[in-house]
Amino acid sequence: MKKADVKLGSIVEAKSEEEIKFPFQGKVEKIYENSAMLSITSFNPEDKAAVSDLNSKIVVNFKNLRNAKPAKDSKTASTNEVKIEKIEKEEE
Numbered sequence: 204m205k206k207a208d209v210k211l212g213s214i215v216e217a218k219s220e221e222e223i224k225f226p227f228q229g230k231v232e233k234i235y236e237n238s239a240m241l242s243i244t245s246f247n248p249e250d251k252a253a254v255s256d257l258n259s260k261i262v263v264n265f266k267n268l269r270n271a272k273p274a275k276d277s278k279t280a281s282t283n284e285v286k287i288e289k290i291e292k293e294e295e
Contacts, residue, residue, distance in 0.1 A: 204265050204266070206234065206237075206265055209234055209265065209268065211231055213231050213271075214231075215228065215231060215241070215268045215269065215271050216268070217229055217241060217267055217269075218263075219261060219263060222253055222257060222261060223246065223250045223253050223254065223257075224247070224249065224250055226247075227245060227250065228245040228271050229241030229242055229244055229245075229261070229263075230244055237264060238265060239262070239263060241260065243259045243261060
């Protein structure tokens with residue numbers, strides 16, 4: 204991915220060559236000359252300890268980033284759903 208393609212606040216797929224074993228998704232928090240700081244939003248459960256050690260933030264080179272594909276059955280997608288119900292008042 205090129206620097207011009209990286210936008211603040213966008214969700215990207217990334218891989219780390221050292222800290223995290225599996226590919227993950229993150230939100231772009233800051234853009235540097237050759238890399239971007241990501242807030243990790245979705246990751247493999249096996250990387251939970253590493254993500255915790257990193258405080259859910261990581262700097263990744265642009266060459267290890269790509270646009271995220273929309274999640275179909277992702278757990279994060281279902282937690283963002285909001286349901287509104289009308290509550291009827293009980294008569295006294």
